[in-house]
Amino acid sequence: MKERKNARLILSLLGVAAIYFLGWFIEQRSGSKSMVVTVLQKGAVYALIAVSMNLLNGFVGLFSLGQAGFMLVGAYTYAILTIPMAKRAAVYQYYDGGWVQFTVGVIPAMIAAGLIAAVFAALIGIPVLRLKGDYLAIATLGFAEIIRAIVQWDTIGPLTNGSNLLKTYPTLKNIMPGNSVLFVFLVVGVCIGLILLIINSTYGRAMKAIRDDEIAAEAMGINLFHHKQMAFVISSFFAGVGGALLAMYQGSLQANSFKSSMTYEILLIVVIGGLGSVSGSVIASFLFIAASEWWLRFLDSEMLVGDFKVPLLAPGFRMVVFSVVIMVVVLFFRRGIMGDRELWEIGRRRGAKGGRIQ
Amino acid sequence: MFNQLLPYLLAGISVGGQYALIAVGYTMVYGILRLINFAHGDIFTAAGFFMVYLSASLPPAVSIPLVIVLTVVLGFTVERVAYKPLRSAPRMSIMISAIGVSYLLQNLMWYLTGGLAKQYPVLPGLSETIRIGEATTKVVTIVTPVLTVALVVGLVMLINHTKIGMAMRAVSVDFETAQLMGIKINNVISVTFIIGSAMAAVGSMLFFTNYTAVTPTVGAMPGLKAFVAAVFGGIGSIPGAMIGALIIGISENLIKAAGLTAFSDAFTFALLILVLLFRPTGLFGEKTTEKV
Numbered sequence: 001m002k003e004r005k006n007a008r009l010i011l012s013l014l015g016v017a018a019i020y021f022l023g024w025f026i027e028q029r030s031g032s033k034s035m036v037v038t039v040l041q042k043g044a045v046y047a048l049i050a051v052s053m054n055l056l057n058g059f060v061g062l063f064s065l066g067q068a069g070f071m072l073v074g075a076y077t078y079a080i081l082t083i084p085m086a087k088r089a090a091v092y093q094y095y096d097g098g099w100v101q102f103t104v105g106v107i108p109a110m111i112a113a114g115l116i117a118a119v120f121a122a123l124i125g126i127p128v129l130r131l132k133g134d135y136l137a138i139a140t141l142g143f144a145e146i147i148r149a150i151v152q153w154d155t156i157g158p159l160t161n162g163s164n165l166l167k168t169y170p171t172l173k174n175i176m177p178g179n180s181v182l183f184v185f186l187v188v189g190v191c192i193g194l195i196l197l198i199i200n201s202t203y204g205r206a207m208k209a210i211r212d213d214e215i216a217a218e219a220m221g222i223n224l225f226h227h228k229q230m231a232f233v234i235s236s237f238f239a240g241v242g243g244a245l246l247a248m249y250q251g252s253l254q255a256n257s258f259k260s261s262m263t264y265e266i267l268l269i270v271v272i273g274g275l276g277s278v279s280g281s282v283i284a285s286f287l288f289i290a291a292s293e294w295w296l297r298f299l300d301s302e303m304l305v306g307d308f309k310v311p312l313l314a315p316g317f318r319m320v321v322f323s324v325v326i327m328v329v330v331l332f333f334r335r336g337i338m339g340d341r342e343l344w345e346i347g348r349r350r351g352a353k354g355g356r357i358q
Numbered sequence: 359m360f361n362q363l364l365p366y367l368l369a370g371i372s373v374g375g376q377y378a379l380i381a382v383g384y385t386m387v388y389g390i391l392r393l394i395n396f397a398h399g400d401i402f403t404a405a406g407f408f409m410v411y412l413s414a415s416l417p418p419a420v421s422i423p424l425v426i427v428l429t430v431v432l433g434f435t436v437e438r439v440a441y442k443p444l445r446s447a448p449r450m451s452i453m454i455s456a457i458g459v460s461y462l463l464q465n466l467m468w469y470l471t472g473g474l475a476k477q478y479p480v481l482p483g484l485s486e487t488i489r490i491g492e493a494t495t496k497v498v499t500i501v502t503p504v505l506t507v508a509l510v511v512g513l514v515m516l517i518n519h520t521k522i523g524m525a526m527r528a529v530s531v532d533f534e535t536a537q538l539m540g541i542k543i544n545n546v547i548s549v550t551f552i553i554g555s556a557m558a559a560v561g562s563m564l565f566f567t568n569y570t571a572v573t574p575t576v577g578a579m580p581g582l583k584a585f586v587a588a589v590f591g592g593i594g595s596i597p598g599a600m601i602g603a604l605i606i607g608i609s610e611n612l613i614k615a616a617g618l619t620a621f622s623d624a625f626t627f628a629l630l631i632l633v634l635l636f637r638p639t640g641l642f643g644e645k646t647t648e649k650v
Contacts, residue, residue: 063450127635134394134453135634138585142627145582149624260578261464264457271454316469323462330458331443334451 012344016189023181032173032180035294041172042293043286044184045245048191050269050281052238055195057267058276058340059204060231061211063137065263066124067239069144072258073120074113074240075247076151079166080159081109087168095158106170110187110244117240118233120147125232129225141260151255160255167252175248184245191238196278198234207231211276272329272336280338287337292322365493366615367608372495372568374607375502379561380584381591381599382513383433383554389530389594390550392449396456397436399581400463401555405429405562406478406572407467413479422481426559433555434548436463442544460578467574475573478566485567498567503604505564509557510600517596522549530594579623583610586630592643602641 027037049071056062081104083091092098104112128139150156152163160166172180198204206227209217218224247253265288273284299318303310329336380402387395408428412421440459444452484498517523525546528536537543565580566572584599587606591598606629610622633640 057450063453127631131634131638133449134392135589135638137453138394138589139627139631139634141582142586142630146624146627149620153620260582261461261575264461267454267457268461275450314469316465316473319465320462320469323458323465327440327455327458327462330451330455331440334447 008344020182020185020189023185024179027179027181032178037181039286039290039294040181041184041249043289044181044188045242045249046266046269046289047282047285048188048245049239049242050266050273050285051192051195051278052235052242053266054270054273054275054278054281055199055207055238056231056235057270058274058281059199059211060207060228061214062129062228062231063133064140064232064235065137065260065267066140066144066236067266068258068260068262069140069147070117070121070236070239071243071246071262072144072147072151072255073117074243075253075258076160076166076243076255077113077116077240078109078244079169079247079253081112082106082169083166084168091166091168092158092161094164095161098161099158106175110241113244114237114240117243118237121233121236122229125229129228129232141263144258144260144263148255148258163255165252165254166247169253170248171251172248173251184249187241187245191241192278192282195234195238199278203227203230268326268330272326274336274338274340276340277336277338277342279343280336280341283337283343291325292318296322361492363612363615364491365495366611368490368493368495368499370608370611371604372499372502372607373565373611374604375506375600376561376565376568377580377584377587377607378506378600378603379509379557379564380580381587381603382510382557382596383551384585385588385591385593385596385599386526386550386554388588390526390547391441391452393441393452393456394585395554396453396581397440397459397463398554398558399577399579399584400460400467401429401433401436401577402558402562402565402581403572403574403577404432404463404467405555405559406566406576407471407476408559409563409566410476410478410572418482422563425563426556429559429562430552430555433551433558437548437551442547464574464578471574473574475571478570478572481563481567484564496568498564502564505560506600509560510596513553513557513596522546526550583623583626586626589630590633590640592640595640595642598640598642 023040026040030036049067053064053067056064080098080100083103085101085103088101089097124140124143128136128143131139151160153160154162156162172184176183199207206217206222209220209222210224210227214224269284269288270281272288273280273282296318299313299321300315301313303313380398383398383401384395387393387398405425405428408425409421412424412428416424436459440455441452444455484496484501486497487494488497488500489495490500517526525536525541526549528539528541529543529546533543536546562577569576583606584603587603588599589602590606591600591602606626609625609629613619613622613625
């Protein structure tokens with residue numbers, strides 16, 4: 001039994017190493033500007049955010065729609081802390097160079113991004129997590145909107161630059177030039193690894209118990225509020241780190257792009273991957289980004305087959321086809337790609353580990 | 359003081375009435391299906407686009423009823439295609455489906471309209487300016503509250519005094535029992551979506567007469583606010599939705615008057631959270647007890 005466990009561990013470590021090597025290799029071969037590298041970068045960022053959302057929605061059963069708000073907090077924290085001193089005057093030109101007059105490194109700034117998002121989550125969680133089901137969804141959605149409004153408020157402009165762009169902070173292009181994919185994969189890999197450790201701990205099992213039956217879990221002595229609050233804070237921490245990565249990917253930052261539609265996109269990724277499956281969320285993120293940014297691009301421009309002009313193809317058609325596909329998944333393949341299983345559990349006999357009672 | 363505030367109050371009542379017409383759709387659907395119909399705001403936007411395109415070639419006497427019919431067809435289709443297959447699924451699935459529909463409708467509208475803002479046509483009798491006291495405003499400001507109250511009263515009568523209204527009340531109390539009593543659930547749900555969409559169509563005509571640019575995502579914010587109004591008034595209660603919407607519309611504009619425009623949207627959500635914490639059933643909602 002133990003040997004098989006070890007074999008499994010070695011196998012998954014090899015798998016992870018292969019993925020890292022592949023990511024690095026692709027970037028070396030096709031250059032940092034190619035479409036496949038863009039997909040790998042953005043896909044990895046979305047993978048982290050989707051996994052953080054899955055932790056709440058799929059493992060604790062909290063239907064939270066506040067992810068865009070926490071990403072916004074993380075992205076802004078990162079950008080504000082890392083804009084080089086020399087460029088602050090230019091970025092904060094309307095606010096006399098701004099309040100923050102120091103710069104920290106990329107990694108500390110990313111950790112700060114997660115921590116500040118977690119602090120916000122802890123404060124928001126106290127009132128909001130008492131709510132249930134769809135009320136929780138709408139309240140978290142509301143808080144995300146409030147965060148967006150506050151960030152754009154003119155009075156704290158010297159901190160957030162109001163509704164103007166934040167830019168010139170370190171981006172993926174210049175943190176590890178030529179190795180941007182490797183950098184993103186490393187950060188995302190560490191974060192998702194931590195989330196997996198949490199899911200497989202006692203806390204994780206308590207969370208799943210809450211998801212399956214709140215009342216039964218409480219009767220077994222699980223403190224509902226404590227565990228929900230913890231999951232909410234942890235999820236927001238990683239959403240904050242994900243926001244920081246997204247800021248690096250985008251190169252410039254504006255609060256207005258963190259709308260509720262962003263949360264919806266991430267929720268759809270989680271659903272496509274399978275609620276309650278970390279590997280599902282990761283796979284779905286890459287598929288989602290590859291499909292929307294790359295594979296379906298041809299739908300957006302006119303095409304001639306011989307003399308025949310293919311009908312319907314015009315800007316925007318890509319997203320229509322894409323959303324139809326998503327609706328088909330939502331309606332007919334409700335378990336998503338992975339259901340609530342993980343990639344490494346596929347071979348395992350279902351029910352051996354106590355299958356979920358439907 | 360009052361003269362300064364008057365234009366804001368008028369704008370508040372007007373926009374509140376428009377939210378109310380959208381909120382009716384939310385509150386009725388939630389009352390029966392326990393579903394936040396995230397696509398409702400997009401149906402409202404679609405009604406705006408229908409009018410933009412129809413009024414280009416048709417006179418208002420034809421285009422106005424046609425817009426209502428098309429919106430109703432859209433609402434009905436959404437229910438049949440995206441919600442009906444999930445009747446027995448967990449509630450989370452049906453809410454995700456609603457979010458998917460919203461995503462689809464927004465992308466579809468972007469594709470069909472080219473993503474540029476469209477100018478809403480001038481509807482006769484609504485856009486003329488009139489003076490009330492010291493304030494100048496459009497006729498629609500006066501029409502909206504009157505029309506809203508009339509429609510809401512009509513709807514309440516329908517629900518309290520007709521057979522289909524009784525069926526709706528029965529379904530909202532207990533889905534399964536109502537089915538066992540011979541009520542055709544699917545018909546009742548369809549009627550709910552039809553009424554909600556028709557109200558949203560009327561609301562969109564009034565709303566876009568004031569805010570004349572129609573874009574594919576324009577309905578998201580009014581939609582969310584209307585939902586807040588429905589929760590505030592007590593979800594499931596139609597008069598509650600109207601009063602909640604009016605309160606939200608007025609407070610939003612008073613906040614603008616105080617010079618805090620950035621917070622007018624945030625206020626709505628802050629209000630929602632306060633209501634949910636201290637009175638989760640809203641102003642007129644019925645108390646429910648949770649059973650194991």
